[in-house]
Amino acid sequence: MEPNDLLPLPAPVFHILVALAEGERHGYSIMRDAEERTHGALRLSPGTLYGSIRRMLEQGLIEEVERRAPADDERRRYYRLTKFGRRTAEAEASRLAELLGKARAHGLLTQRG
């Protein structure tokens, strides 16, 4: 499968990919990251979050990390991007950027301070 086959990505999937771009995270931390990045506009609900995670695992976008931070709750699972996941995130990001560029060219987007 090629990254382009999955585009456009559903919003929750893209947010999870972005959250994991910096490194390994567990589910709750992914949710917090997305929430902070969108200034509270996007709160991933449990079903949406884990439903997306399950599908992304199947598609090979992310993988579970065996090693866990020793201090952390035993139950929490950590995920990280696969190479395929990173490429897919990049492809989606450039697709969005291109879209934004077009929108700006048509005067739909003004530079914000």
Add this chain to the structure above:
Amino acid sequence: MGSLRNAVERIYSRLLSLFPGEFRAEYGEEMADLARERSRRERPLGLLLVLLLDALKTAPREHLILWSSEVRVAFRGLRRRPGFTMVAAGSLAIGLGASAAIFCVADAILLRPLPIDHPERVVSLRSQSEDSPIGVSFQSVSYPDYADLRLRSRSFSGLVAFQTASVALAPQPDSAARLTLGLLVSDNFFSTLGVEPRLGRGFRPDENAVPGRDAVAVLSDGTWRNAFAGDPEIVGKTVRLNGVTFTVVGVTPPKFTSIDPFVRPAVYVPLMMAPMVSGAGGKRMLEARDARSLAVKGRLLPGVSPRQAEAESKAIAVDLARSYPATNHDQSLAVRTELAARIESSPGDARMVTLLVGLVLLVMLIACANVASLLLSRAGTRSAELALRTAIGASPMRVVRQLLTESLLLALLGAVMGAAVAGAGVRLFSHMAPPTDLPIEVTIRLDSRVLACGLVLAAGSVLLFGLIPALRAARSNLVRDLKSGDAGPGADGRIPRLLGRQVLVIVQVALSLTLLVAAASLLGSFRRYLSSDPGFRRAGVYMLSLDPTVLQYPADRVADFYHQLSGRVATLPGVESATLSYGVPFGDRFEFLNLVPQGETLPAGKKALSVLGATVDEHYFSTLLVPIVSGRDFLNQDTERSPRVVIVNQEFERRHWPGGSALGKRIRLADEGAGVEAEVVGVARTHRYLWVGETPREFVYLPFAQSKRQRMTLLVATTGDPASIGPALRSVVRTVDPNVPMLDASTMEDFFAIRAVNLSNTLVEAVSAMGLAGFALALVGLFGLMSSTVTRRLREIGVRMAIGATRHSVSNMVVREGLWLVMAGVLLGVAGGAGVLVLLTGLVEGTRLDDPLLFLLLPLCLVATATLALVQPARRAAAVDPVVTLRQS
């Protein structure tokens, strides 16, 4: 605030159960954690709403994803084993198809609800008289009783009454009338039954107020389309019924075929028009309290049970008996649901339906057992695959669901193929309808109700039988199964289960052979009959039925018509001889005569014997070439005023006056009033009367001159081609009386072919089809059993080969073991077949018990075919590689 937060957490842990078990096991705790974290920061009620919506949105999606992947896997699994799939689905298809076909027959005869609004709320009312010799008897209701009942009853939203009547229908005043059936109905007929006319209206109450005043009619959809070419302006035009002009006020909708399962009336007219349509009989019907000829149905008011309605009706009947003792002293009323009424009025049909349904359930059960057996044997070969899946993390529940999904797909496939089998079955049975020009039909059809039932049955049975192997797989021993790639022989009680399947195969073979022996024997008997002489002339005979009933002629005018007619027909060129008869051999218009032969002691409680008979005119015996073996024929000296005479057949003579002669003996005719006796003047040779395979039956002939009938059949023996006489006959009838309707014209040979040959063939085909279906199922069972036996014994076979057994001897061993089962089944089947034949000797003349074809050739064919089912398992056994097999263990 804290307790509210706890409540949110508790509710969410409940909500999690909406997700599939696997998903929950994997992520449930973390999801609950996530909800808990959020509940610390968010308002509880808002959060609860968000969580609820989220669960409602995502849980079904997870289920769907899981399920569709299961379906994909199941589909791949079935495609990978086409042999297994076809055999299992084929087995189901036979079972389901046979069930559906039989259900269609049961439906047509007994079960189909009336095509009206809420048929379950409509019940039948009948007169019930308590002093009849055979106990309680049910009959129709008289018009005065109906009128009183309608006035007084508080249980029904409407009570309708109706009665069939022969009508000659002419679309235009000058066009030729066609004889058909109409229905005389009460004014509330259409409104109470919830039938909305497609054009115009139903009847108004004032149209059923005065006898003979309102000549209005509602046409059936079929009549409107065929006789009036679907004229959209039909309302207000006229139609002639029995010579009376009626104004058309409406047309019934296509959905409403009839209020009777079989009769399809062409036209509906108000009951009050009975005197115009049916003459004196119709007038009497409206007036006499003991003229009980109306069918009455009522729509129950909401909340009223049939039992309550019956209690009220009985109370009204008691009142009526008090007011009208002369006609009603022994009369009561009974309320019956439609199904109960149908069973009561034709118990024979109900018994036949029960028998057929029982048989077919047996076939279905065997089919299911087969599929279960196949699935089990497959579960054996698949336990390694399943164990592997469990090992890589599939939950036992997932494995069970996977197997069940496969079973469901199999059921779907079986159901689709079964629909084709059912279609063929329905075509077979639809040949059974009686041939007639009258609008009477038995509509055997495959409708969506039957198909839906079949699908549910298929899914149900496969789920049930798929569950056993699935559950076994779920609790299978992981380590052992992985290691051996197969369930070990003899472990954990599998021997008894194998024994059960062996017994199943033996029973299947035995039952199917029994059915095949019966079918073959019937086939042989019928062949012999059809080629042998039924005892009367068929070649060169033409028949034409006449029915002046609708003309309401006085009796002597009818007699005069027939007298003139037979006189003129006899002089037509090419006519050897002509006669009249009420019924014809193999027809459906025989009379049952109640009579008491001289010197006969009747069983206690019986007032007369009921014997099959026919009213025939002079020359009947010479026209049909039925010899009079002693005494004389009916002659023109036998008239209304001369002493009453009868002719009996040899069988009647043999049974009632054994060793003596019937001539001169007297027979009391119980139907004709007290003390009417007739003298036996002749004895005719016994022939076959109703069907080709009957054992000799008693028969009595009455002379037409002394026993008037309205509707008679003209039988004409010709020297040339009988069909060519048809036009001449019709023109003679028209010369004598242009108004008399003619129907059911045919040559005797065609009629015989339809009645005798088709009916018998249908019976034989049905029995053979069941036998063949049973045998096909037995083969499937045998194949499944032997395949799984080979699978289970792979190691044993490997050991045998390692110590020197040849491939040949191994495959022989498998065939031998399979054949033992077949032989055991065949022996039982031969015994069962002999038993059935002994039963048949009493019912079917000429059944032979010493037919080598039945007891040698048929079993041999069976054994040979069964061997074919063993080829594949034997090959598999021979292909066992001892090295591979032994290494695995």
